[in-house]
Every structure is written in C-alpha cells, then in structure tokens.
Amino acid sequence: MSTLKDPGLASLGHDKMNWVRRKMPVLNALRDRYVKEQPFKGQRIAISLHLEAKTAVLAELLHIGGASVSITSSNPLSTQDDVAAALATTGVEVHAFRGANDEEFDQFHQHVLDIEPTLLIDDGGELTERLHSSRKDLARNVLGGAEETTTGVTRLRALAGEHRLLYPMIAVNDADMKHLFDNQYGTGQSTWDGIMRTTNLLIAGTTVVVAGYGWCGRGVADRARGLGARVIVTEVNPVRANEALMDGHQVMTMDQAAPYGDFFVTVTGNRDVIRPEHFVKMKDGAVLANAGHFDVEVDVKGLRAMATEVIPGRNENVEGFVLPTKQTLWLLAQGRLVNLAAGDGHPVEIMDLTFGLQALSLEYLLNHPLEPGVYPVDPAVDRWVAEIRLKALGIEIDTLTPDQEQYMASW
Template identity: 55%
Template sequence: MSVDAKTKSIVRDLSLAPEGHLKIDWASAHMPVLNKIREQFEQEQPFKGLKVTICLHLEAKTAYLAKVVQAGGAEVTITGSNPLSTQDDICAALVEDGITVFAKHNPDPEEYKSLIVKSLESMPDLIIDDGSDLASILHSERPELAANIRGGAEETTTGIIRLKAMEKEGTLKFPMVAVNDAYCKHFFDNRYGTGQSAFDGFMRTTNLIVAGKSVVVVGYGWVGKGVAMRAKGLGAKVIVTEVDAIKAVEAHMDGFEVMPMMEAAKLGDLFVTVTGNKDVIRGKHYEVMKNGAILCNAGHFDVEYNKPELAALSTGIRTVRRNIQEYKLKDGRSIYSLAEGRLVNLAAGDGHPAEIMDMTFALQAVGLKYVNDHYKEIGRKVVNVPYELDEQVARTKLESLGIGIDVLTEEQIAYLDSWK
C-alpha cells in the first residue's frame, strides 16, 4: 500500500479492501479493450509525471479505469460523482493500490462536496469528469485549483451541456473531450448499458415484474431509446414523452405510444426520466397519477422529477424498502420514488455491465491521452473524440470477440473519393 495514498485518503473503512479487490478483478477480467490499452500505457507511459483527478461513479469498472491511467504513469486521485453510487470496499481497494481516494457511500451533502474539492486540491494536470462536477467547481468556486490543468474528458450528456455553455460564454478555462458524444459511447453505453442497468436497478430494488406494466420513458435520446427497447423486451407497454418533434416521430415509428406527460401521467405504472433536464415530472402530474405509481431517474442529477413538489402534496414520507421511499398523498394515494431520484442504475444497482463500460472507459483513456497530446492546439474548446480513436476502440472490441470484418480495397477507396 502506498503510504502517501493511505495517509491522504478519506474513505469509510480500509478493512473492506479484500472484497473490493475481488470486484475489481472480476470487472477487469471482462474488459479486454481496456486491458489492451493498459498494456500500451505501461509501455508508453503517456502520463508520466502528471497528476490526474477522476470524478466518476466509484465502483469496480471505474476503479479499473483509474488503475489503467495509473499504469500510464499518472499520480491518480479519485472521488465519487454521486453519493449513493460510491462503494466503500472499492474505495479501500484503490487506496491499497496507491490511488488517493476522497469518497464515501452516502455522506451528507456538505461532506460530499468537500470530498470533491479535496480531490482537486492535488492540483491536477488532467481530469476525467462526470456531469461536469469537477469543471463546475473549478470555474465557479475554486479557479486557483485549475492552474495546472491541460484538459480533460467528460462522460455525460449533462456534463457536455454545461461545458458547452461555458465555452459559449467564453469562460471555459481548458479543453475537454466530449466522450459522451463518441459513437461507441452513445450507441452502446447510453443505449444498451443504461437500457439494461436501469431495469437491473428497478428489479433488484422492487422485486416487481416489468411485464404487463405501462412504462413511461421520459425522453427519447440515446438513453431513452435503450430504456424503451429493454422495457418492450421485458413485456411492458411503453409510452414515450418528448419535446423534440423528430425524436417523437422516431419513437412512434419504433412502435411506441407518444403523448404529452399530462396524458402519460394518468396511465403509467413506472416512470423513467432520462432527459438531462429538470422538472419533467412535477406537481400537476403527481395529482393525476395512479395509486402505486413508481418514479425512477436514469439522468445525471436528481432534479428530473420534482421531489419538493411531491413532498408538498404528501402527508408523510417513509422508507418502505431499501432505496424505496413512499410519498403518502393527502387523498390517500401512494407514489413511490426509487433511490431518492438519483441514478437508479447506480444508486440502486451496480451500473452498466462490465463489457459495456469496457468500451466507454477505453474512450476515456484514449481521450485523456489525446487531450494531453494536443491541448495547446485544441484551445479552450469542447471537442469530440477523433473518429479514428472511436473506430480503434470498436476494432479492438471486435478482436476480443473473435469477429472479423471486411476492409476496403485500394480501388474501392479511390472510387469513394472520386466523382466520376
């Protein structure tokens, strides 16, 4: 164990490390793309002498990403991007591996934020962010901690929205790679990853069936597509609500009912919010919901359905099962909220499957190397993962599956580049 990491870190219980190591070993055994990148990083040492701060959902797959960045020569500090998704045994294991950790499961809001700030006090050269939590603090509260930052990589839709707003205002201090917008991220992570893990969290938490229920999917972006597809596969009747006309037409042509939330609120048994916006379900919707309706969120922040307005309509709130709160309404109805409105797939489950996060975290690793190699020419902008890196991750994934594909001939390439 690194003495430095042990003395600096703030975690719940170091004695939990053995269980954490087992979880990380299991995840890494199912992440062949990241294993390949780790081999390259060990040889090339792209981050030698640099400090990297990571803010992600702190569970086994994230832990392995941190170890891969560490293998590239970095001094790594990590914190959690959600208080309920942090796993204390994983934190303890990372400390034993020489990574400085500032994270605990379910700290109070003040401590949670202080742990994120502590992770930045290492004065990092590079960051990996989720929801732009690190970048937001660096820009709004502790700009002096950004003095060394060359750039970073962002994981989520929500984070990219915030970063692009900073860029538009001219306040963004360093370049950020929009990992979320890479093809291998939104095609596979957002669609297949969240599609499966949201229902993993729902079923583990409630022990209820999905088949036969009316599932309202709020938002039909990449995540919404995945959630709707999995709900249909589990036997649900799927309703989609949208504000984007093109996505609404797509949902209709994919075979789902499309309607305004006010109508869907009367029909839904389970509501899954995936918009990245706030108050998409609020007071007037709660007033018409069925008795026993269940709310859960698979967006980054716990603001997608308005909890204060739900509480205001209630005579009491009680925890009826782990990660399930019952709101008893004044007219006698009950509405249930899963995981306090936080990410249901992580706060009430183990998150995306390892094979999915293998591709996403491979993009994080190569994206971080890219921004470190090119931060001067990129400037203070949000940029996409270069297509060749995206394709590299996909090809490595195919190789790990034993799948081959065709390659264009020189004549075919020339034909595609000609106009005659």
C-alpha cells in the same frame, strides 16, 4: 491520504475489480502498453465518476500509466465502499463514501482538486464547476480533460458559448463508441436492473412511461418493451417524438400519460419533468425512477411537500409518499440515478468501451495541445476502440479493396 468509510472492506472490493478486469479487453490492451510506455508520467489526474469496480480499474490503469491519481464519486449514492477501499490500496488517492451529505460531497471534490490536476475526467461537470468558481486558481494547471455524460457536455458547451471555459475538454459522450453503446444499451439494461433488483416487481404486462427519447431514453424504452411492458414516451422534441412513434411506442404529454403509468422513468437531463400536477393523477402504487444525471428530473421537493406521510419501502432505496388524494407513490433512490444508486451501473463490457475512450482522450490532449473549447473524440481513437472490441470477440469484418476505396473517394 484517502477518505474512506471502512478500509477493512478492501478484500471484497478487490474481488469485484478482479471480476470486471476479465471482461475489459480495451483497458487490458491499454494496460499492456501503459506498463511499458508510462504515457502519463508526471501528470496529476483528478477524476469525478461513479465509483464502482469498472471505474476503479480505469483509475488504477491511469496510475499504472505513470500518473498521480485522485478520485471521488460524481454521485453521493453511487460509491461502493468496498471498491473505494480496494482502490485506495493500489496507490490511487480516494475521497468517497456512500451516502455523503452535500457538504461532504463538496469536500470530496475539493480534496481531489488539492492534487492540482493537470488532466481531468469529469462526469456532469462536477470538477469543472469548481475549477470555474471556488478553485479557479487551479485551472491554469489544467491541460484539458474528458467529459463522460450528455449532461456534462451540455454544461460545457454552455460555458464555452459564454467564452468562459478555461481549458480544452473532449466530449467523450458524443463519440460513436460511447453514445451508441453506453447511452443506449448500457442505460437501457442498467436502469431496469436497478429498478427490478430494488422493487422485485414484474415488468411484463405493465405500462412504462419514459420521459425523453434521446439515446438513453430509447434504450430504456426498448428494454422495457423487451421485458413485456407497454411503453408511452413523452418528449419535447418533435423529431424524437416521431422516432418513438415509428419505433412502436405511444407518444403523449406527461399530463396525459400520468394516469396510465405503473413505472415512470425520466431520462431528459432537464429539471421538473414530473411535477405535483402529475403526481396527483397517478395510480396508487406507481413507481418513480430517474435515469438522468442529476436528481432534479422528478420534483422530489414538491413530492415531499405535498405528501401527508412518508413510509418505508422494502429497502433503503424505496420510499413511499402518501398523497392527499390517498394514493401512494414509490420513489426509488431518492430520485438519483437509479442504475447506480440502486445497482451496479452499466455492464462491464459497455464501460470498457467508454473508459477506453476516456484514457485515450487524455493521451490525445498530451500529444495535441488545444485552445480552450469543447472538442470531439479523435475518429482514429473511436475506430481503435471498436476494432479492439471486435478482436476480443473473435469477429472479423471486411476491408475495402483499393478499387473500392478509389470508387468511394472519386467523383
């Protein structure tokens, strides 16, 4: 039994799903095979991902492959209610609606775990956290899972480092066909899509402060420059700071950058990156957005506490905070993931790659029983996804001759 806001929205959701299927050659190739082979027959798959059209196609694919599937959203504001309604008509159990409060958000994850999963697809470790606390009794059923995000993999490694991880997890985020594309190009485009559609403001000629220069941060910075902005990067890692500098960006501390920024985008995976001591130095009208997994990078509680007034913006995803120093700062999407809470997430072609890795990683777990721990994606899986993508684009590449292979393998 699904938990939805409005089942009557299903036709709109099907339109979105039909649109993205046309641009997902990797999942379509898997679909053809899964219909015949039923690799997940008898498996119960619990999913926590941002619930929009691309995710729905993945969940449907796993169900077509024989699994019982139950899904919820990994963010209270990233659910698209029409897509959730459409997915529930395909045989997938759905527990999600946009704007869920903390209690409802937790209950949705509990309902998904009621399926007593044998396999997981997780985003930020939401399911794993509960399987190691309130639902620990169900962990014995889990053969393994796949983690989507940098934040989730970091949490998993911390758990494994304490020898407390109860099942094997594959770090999909670290695969080449994930982090080189999803994190960089996907986050770069979708973050600015979310900011621009939410604010309707011009980026060209402004100063953008990007906090964090990992793969996601460099994507955000690169796209900002492409839109005509000057970019300042803040970092704690000296190697990445040097990379940002050599890529043509200015590098400063957040304290130094605060007076200059027109837009601030956090992409660090850490908490309290922008704090009250930074807020008071910012320009009137500065825009604050977060593109990291959790809503802790901008100190929203601190911002609310110091504001003398909170005023509405142009839509539900924009709030203005009037400070004692008289300037107004505009917070987007309550400090949650701006590309999903205020947009449609990564482009279709990008998520096709990531979700192909997710599905194939679950197959790998079924065929290769592993001890508890964090494991890389099988290189053969990574390569297959890359090859399918090129084939779909009609692109051919060279292959090594036998002599070249021998040369590369020889002393």
